[in-house]
Amino acid sequence: MRQKDTQFERIAYPVGFGLLVLVLWEIGVHLFNVSPALLPAPSAIGAAIASSAAILWGDWVQTVLKGALNGIWMGSLAGIALALVVDRFVFLKRGLMPVANFFAALPIVGLAPIMVMWFGFDWHSKAAVVAIMVFFPMLVNTLAGLSAADTMQRDLMRTYAAGHVATLMKLRIPAALPFVFTGLKISTTLALIGAIVAEYFGSPIRGMGFRITTEMGRLATDMVWAEIFISALTGTALYGLVALIEKRVTFWHPSHRG
Template sequence: MMWILLGLLAWIAGSALNVWLARRPRSRATSLAVPVVFGVTIIVVWEAAVRGFGISPVLLPAPSVIAARMASSGSVLWEDFVQTVVKGALTGYVMGCLAAFVTAIVVDRFDFLRRGLLPVGNFVAALPIIGTAPILVMWFGFDWQSKAAVVVIMVFFPMLVNTVEGLRDTSAMQRDLMRTYAAGYWTTLLKLRLPAAMPFIFNGLKIATTLALIGAIVAEFFGSPIRGMGFRISTSVGLLQLDLVWAEIVVAAIAGSAFYGGMALLEKAVTFWHPSQRG
């Protein structure tokens, strides 16, 4: 009963504090404090609910148990992080986004490619990962190379579509103005169209951050060496080591949030002139 009361008090206190913060003048401190307070409130309520209702650790381990597992399994989590995030997700992300950007330039240069390639791209992007991942594992082996290949396929077409649309996001008046200055295709591309496309490009990059991590983890379910987040989650579920499963999930969530947040900060620095970045 004490834990249940603690959870209720934490929820009421956290909600009241967030309401108070929401009424304060908007600043960087208040914008950061609101999600922090909400997250801490959820963790305290989670801990209190598990202990107060006596929920089995197999169904839902308490946050304190997950934290203890993370502390005791730091080397394993780090090895899995390097295998999945650094080698698989990040490598595939860079290769896929770079290939999509170059392809978008070519597609923009030759209109028949846009009309022929993009429908095929939409078709490939709709293919389920559980169908393509086993095939790529057979093609590229069980190590991180096959996971990077899955990530390339997952991030390529969202990045391609956003970049192509961004390159077309200029008005006829702007293009006519460049022609009056005797600017050729490449000068117009570098001076006008690429800067105008940056919000679209970063939108594709941000979408690809989450897709890359999901693709790398899911691909490891279909074959991997004895390390990696997907491998550890699948084997730990079979061994009923749910605290380790949740520890891997927490690491993946932190890595994905940091990846997305870093890309958002880079977008803000590059596209500071865009209306979406003002205020």
């Protein structure tokens, strides 16, 4: 029988493979004499990160902390709040949801220039794009979650003559949490895309998206890759953070019991 991976193995395998890819990349670039403008070697990207740490940090604060995170909390809260309202009034579910689904089908990054026009060059317009992007997955997932409690559990609450609020607080919201976390995990990925792409349409002279477009214009691809690397790292970390909180909060869910 195969033994379960130890903590060390769980970390060692992916790290090992990652290093292997980097090494092959480095060798490939030197071997085939690839122009640094086309594909810089990992060592060059690493050097760019080290020498421009202050710039990269400023960009990260602008795009991730101000743009993406503000957008996530605004969009998520709005999505959850609307889900609670729609769930309460049946006519909203019938009338509003088809409209909401239509809006969800819009390519939202297309709205980015309009958001820049409405909310200005700074992070506010980026947060707005992110908020709109995460709004629909949060709305749809929360609504699905609110109907996750089964008929018997609802009947039980009726036998206690529990009102709408008590049923929500004691039964339906806890039962909805796994769905809400699914929405949040989707949102973290979308948020970074939204915050970076929105900067392509206008931003102050900092931000990851701004840096990517301007450095690309100067063919300084090592900086472009540095930003891409950092955004990937940030996306993974955000996703991991949400997954960690999820595991703590919904410890009772069959997928987390252990």
